[in-house]
Amino acid sequence: MGLRIVFMGTPEFASHMLNGLISSTHTVVGVVTVADKPAGRGQQLKASAVKVRAGEAGIPILQPNSLKDEAFLSELGAFNADVFVVVAFRMLPAVVWQMPPKGTINLHASCLPAYRGAAPINWAIINGETKTGLTTFFINEAIDCGAILNQCFLDITPGLTAGALHDRMLDPGVNLIKETLEAIEFNKAQSIPQASSASEKEAPKLTKLNTRIAFSHTGEEITNLVNGLNPYPSAYCILKHNPSQRLMNFKIFSGVFIAEKHPREGLSSNKDGLLFPCKDGYFCVQTLQMEGKRLMNHKEFLAGNDISQFTVSI
Numbered sequence: 178m179g180l181r182i183v184f185m186g187t188p189e190f191a192s193h194m195l196n197g198l199i200s201s202t203h204t205v206v207g208v209v210t211v212a213d214k215p216a217g218r219g220q221q222l223k224a225s226a227v228k229v230r231a232g233e234a235g236i237p238i239l240q241p242n243s244l245k246d247e248a249f250l251s252e253l254g255a256f257n258a259d260v261f262v263v264v265a266f267r268m269l270p271a272v273v274w275q276m277p278p279k280g281t282i283n284l285h286a287s288c289l290p291a292y293r294g295a296a297p298i299n300w301a302i303i304n305g306e307t308k309t310g311l312t313t314f315f316i317n318e319a320i321d322c323g324a325i326l327n328q329c330f331l332d333i334t335p336g337l338t339a340g341a342l343h344d345r346m347l348d349p350g351v352n353l354i355k356e357t358l359e360a361i362e363f364n365k366a367q368s369i370p371q372a373s374s375a376s377e378k379e380a381p382k383l384t385k386l387n388t389r390i391a392f393s394h395t396g397e398e399i400t401n402l403v404n405g406l407n408p409y410p411s412a413y414c415i416l417k418h419n420p421s422q423r424l425m426n427f428k429i430f431s432g433v434f435i436a437e438k439h440p441r442e443g444l445s446s447n448k449d450g451l452l453f454p455c456k457d458g459y460f461c462v463q464t465l466q467m468e469g470k471r472l473m474n475h476k477e478f479l480a481g482n483d484i485s486q487f488t489v490s491i
Contacts, residue, residue: 180204183258193347194211206257209266210241219477288312288328303405304401314371326361329353383406400460411430426468
């Protein structure tokens with residue numbers, strides 16, 4: 178028979194979860210996503226990935242500017258949903274998450290209570306974790322703090338990027354949501370309140386401040402930061418071109434750590450990449466993007482630039 182579901186989400190990750198529900202025994206009766214936003218050089222309005230998939234499936238779509246708007250709440254209630262499923266969306270007011278009779282569940286890309294927040298995939302890699310996972314839980318008034326319904330676990334293998342971990346989570350995420358909904362449908366769901374602990378690591382929003390590379394850190398820390406921000410938003414530093422005194426953003430997408438007890442000062446290169454001195458050796462940059470340029474490898478960069486003419490701006 179299945180449940181009547183309203184799905185709420187925005188990015189590609191959420192779109193994959195929606196697609197899994199569309200092909201399930203449940204019925205997605207409505208979708209809530211963000212308003213179309215200007216994007217690209219032409220600033221053309223662009224629909225979210227969730228809106229695109231819902232449109233393809235012929236599912237009614239709501240795009241409210243305010244989740245407390247009376248007209249929106251009326252339309253949402255008219256779907257007569259049993260449960261709301263939320264993936265990578267914004268914080269919901271109580272008037273929304275309390276609406277469905279069987280509750281509102283969220284899929285979060287970590288093993289809660291660890292890595293509550295906006296960027297759990299990124300921060301697990303940045304912090305050098307070897308394991309992570311996914312959690313379904315009932316939404317309550319605090320962000321990512323509701324009672325846990327189900328979890329699955331994944332390994333973070335050496336060199337794994339945020340993009341690769343994102344993709345690795347897609348199918349397990351769909352399965353976890355389906356398992357959770359099946360338990361809810363047949364009244365077998367067992368939720369466990371989250372333990373509160375000040376020691377749990379968090380996953381705050383990624384900013385210009387926390388994505389900038391500090392080459393005073395160890396090579397391992399820099400490697401984790403680069404991998405944890407690849408492909409988006411990418412780790413970066415600011416380089417100064419000494420002859421022109423020009424400052425430019427320098428995005429770093431991949432590289433390897435080369436251990437060296439006494440790294441020499443200044444930027445240089447070898448056959449494997451661009452050598453940036455760090456605390457315990459060199460971070461050897463292999464894929465990069467200069468401000469205003471396309472993504473390139475180190476050989477393409479060296480074909481038109483002398484790395485020794487650059488310094489890292491602190």
